[in-house]
Amino acid sequence: MWINTNGRNNLEAYAGLLDTQVDYEYVKGRLASRNEVLNDFEKNIKRWPIRSYSVKGNQFTWADLGDKATISFSMDYHYSDLSGRQAKGVTNINLLVRRSGGGWVISSYKETVDRKRNDKKGM
Structure with missing residues (x-):
């Protein structure tokens, strides 16, 4: 669900996936509110409106707790x-x-990114 929502740039759909407080990669030292996470997603969407994703090898690791x-x-x-x-x-x-409420919400979002940037000006 998160991957499908991410590709559609739909902040309302994102909001439904997030807990009210999130341990968010880009807010250090405290929990981020749902609105802070959504604002960060919105900035990324505005900067990069055309987005695509492909899960590597369709492999997910799931640990039921x-x-x-x-x-x-x-x-x-x-x-x-x-x-x-x-x-x-x-x-x-x-x-x-x-x-x-019968579903799942994201309470922690952590990521590491290997970026490769290319623009018309060279980098």
Whole structure:
């Protein structure tokens, strides 16, 4: 679900996947509010409106912890903007999800990224 939502640039759909507080990679030293995470996603979408993802090898690691679970996977990403600038690379995602109202919400989002950037100006 997260991967499909990510490719559609739909912030409302993102919001439904996030816990109210998230241990978020890009907010250090404290939990981030859902709105802080959404604002960060929105900045990335505005910078790179054309986005595609491909899970590497369709391999997910899932560890069931009862009312929580960890999910890990790697994916190739390719971003571009309308001027032709591009960014691509590999991201390794580690999520902690918890049961909430019959579904799951993301309570921790951690990633490491290997970026390769290419734009018309050279880099």
